[in-house]
Amino acid sequence: MTKIFGDPSSFVDDATAGFTDLYAQYVQPVPHGVVRSTATPEGKVAVVVGGGSGHYPAFAGYVGPGLADGAVCGNVFASPSTRWVYDVAKAANRGGGVVLGFGNYAGDILNFGLAAERLRAEGIPAELVVVTDDVASEGQGANGQRRGIAGDVVAFKIAGAAAEAGYDFDGVVRAANRANDLTRSMGIAFAGCTLPGETEPLFTVTKGHMGVGLGIHGEPGISEEPIGTPDEIAELLVQRVLDGKPEDAPDTGRITVLVNGLGSTKYEELFLLYGPIAKRLRAAGYEIVAPQVGELVTSLDMAGASLTVTWLDEELETLWTAPAQCPAMSVGPVIETTPAPRYEVPEDEVADYSGTPEAAAAAGQKVAAIVETVRDVLKDAEAELGRIDAVAGDGDHGTGMVNGSVAAAEAARRAADAGAGAGATLSAAGGAWADRAGGTSGVIWGVLLHAFADALGDEDAPSAQQVAAGATASVEAVQRLAGARVGNKTMVDAQVPFAEALAARVEAGDDLKTAWTAAAQAATEAAEATKDLRPQIGRARPLAERSLGHPDAGAVSLALVARTVADQL
Numbered sequence: 001m002t003k004i005f006g007d008p009s010s011f012v013d014d015a016t017a018g019f020t021d022l023y024a025q026y027v028q029p030v031p032h033g034v035v036r037s038t039a040t041p042e043g044k045v046a047v048v049v050g051g052g053s054g055h056y057p058a059f060a061g062y063v064g065p066g067l068a069d070g071a072v073c074g075n076v077f078a079s080p081s082t083r084w085v086y087d088v089a090k091a092a093n094r095g096g097g098v099v100l101g102f103g104n105y106a107g108d109i110l111n112f113g114l115a116a117e118r119l120r121a122e123g124i125p126a127e128l129v130v131v132t133d134d135v136a137s138e139g140q141g142a143n144g145q146r147r148g149i150a151g152d153v154v155a156f157k158i159a160g161a162a163a164e165a166g167y168d169f170d171g172v173v174r175a176a177n178r179a180n181d182l183t184r185s186m187g188i189a190f191a192g193c194t195l196p197g198e199t200e201p202l203f204t205v206t207k208g209h210m211g212v213g214l215g216i217h218g219e220p221g222i223s224e225e226p227i228g229t230p231d232e233i234a235e236l237l238v239q240r241v242l243d244g245k246p247e248d249a250p251d252t253g254r255i256t257v258l259v260n261g262l263g264s265t266k267y268e269e270l271f272l273l274y275g276p277i278a279k280r281l282r283a284a285g286y287e288i289v290a291p292q293v294g295e296l297v298t299s300l301d302m303a304g305a306s307l308t309v310t311w312l313d314e315e316l317e318t319l320w321t322a323p324a325q326c327p328a329m330s331v332g333p334v335i336e337t338t339p340a341p342r343y344e345v346p347e348d349e350v351a352d353y354s355g356t357p358e359a360a361a362a363a364g365q366k367v368a369a370i371v372e373t374v375r376d377v378l379k380d381a382e383a384e385l386g387r388i389d390a391v392a393g394d395g396d397h398g399t400g401m402v403n404g405s406v407a408a409a410e411a412a413r414r415a416a417d418a419g420a421g422a423g424a425t426l427s428a429a430g431g432a433w434a435d436r437a438g439g440t441s442g443v444i445w446g447v448l449l450h451a452f453a454d455a456l457g458d459e460d461a462p463s464a465q466q467v468a469a470g471a472t473a474s475v476e477a478v479q480r481l482a483g484a485r486v487g488n489k490t491m492v493d494a495q496v497p498f499a500e501a502l503a504a505r506v507e508a509g510d511d512l513k514t515a516w517t518a519a520a521q522a523a524t525e526a527a528e529a530t531k532d533l534r535p536q537i538g539r540a541r542p543l544a545e546r547s548l549g550h551p552d553a554g555a556v557s558l559a560l561v562a563r564t565v566a567d568q569l
Contacts, residue, residue, distance in 0.1 A: 019060060039339065047067070049102065049152070097125030097127075099169070127169070136213025186240040187305065188233065190227065190265075209224045241307055241308075256320055263301045278291070296328070351424070364421045385557055415429075441557075494526045
């Protein structure tokens, strides 16, 4: 288990502070990430990588000359928020556009995608490189594709080398996507990992067995098999990866190979495993070019390993072997550099609520008090929400809800005390929730609260009709963003019955408290009923059978919030 963590809520910030001090020759800190501490020319394409923390050396370990220009560091196993991605991208931008690279997980797609839209709106070219190398999750990752594992390293290295070589924006994107298209990975786990501050791992493996087809966010494998000899493990990994060979793989016969340790597997074990892997690949007619063996993309303290193969054409081989120096990788001759200016954090604009009517300001105070109560209830429920989520996910839902609600409560209190109305107070809470929680649920709760806030307004105390309209608007916003529908086993399964019941009871003439209480009960019953559903989208989809008999954590937490608000109205 993770034993050195201090305050679990500041684990990532504390670790990043030590990292940037140690590797100051390569990186400097920016809010929620790092950028190069060495100068890069104006007009160069910036490669910004990232995702949840807990995977070192991914992602900050790959920032440096010849590789990435910046890395966004989300909470452990949770996507960084849209604001965090945007801020790091802006800090790394040198006028040539920003290529955003990450593994194929729903939260990352949402947050990096929204950040890219924001950058484009400002005239900054931005494009996503979504890594999809995991053959075990064929057709079951986000967007119906594979998940990302250690193939991140290949795609990021190719993109960074192309940018360093002076490729234009479209050229960098093309090369990175080509590398991803020609990369396949497969992983095994001997034991699960434990989140900082927790005492139990996210999953366990039957003694004497290994989980086959794991996910690097702590998801268990899709099956278990007895632990074999090194030759047998090598045979399994090589066969599964070669079975997934891309149809358009070049016929050069040249590949690169990554044997990756997931956090607790010793380097000697990885070296031992590489031998029979290399033997089998050479027997299959391949020449191995510049292989990498070691901890490349980890999962906290997970015990296990993964194999990655990339089929190389001449261009990709040139880029893969091009010089690069960063904390986690050194390739070729040293690239000459000069120091970059220290990054200065821009000041946030302070909102002015001085013209808010008295009744509206009083409603803002009430909203802030409700958000504070929600925060307290979610803190009490953190462990249980994490337990539910760990059944077929990474177990971080409780932590994300607490992180989001704590930030939301602080932001709501600041806004209300400055005179904000109900809408502005709830909107401030939504922005803070999304920023701090990250992940899929963070961005969804941010969108939910923003849509709700727009319906409440700031002209007066909101009416029951406005509140019901806000609930309906929040459903529409979440479905538009996440693409979830009733029956997919997500929070939408509780959110839709809540909004429909609230609208119906308000239209029938019930006062707000009576209507909301009935709607909260409808949400609670719907959340409980999700135990009979199989997840259709998101990270739990590859483990659909495992989730049967257990409710969806997002639906449960939404119903809990609804009941908490009912008690405060």
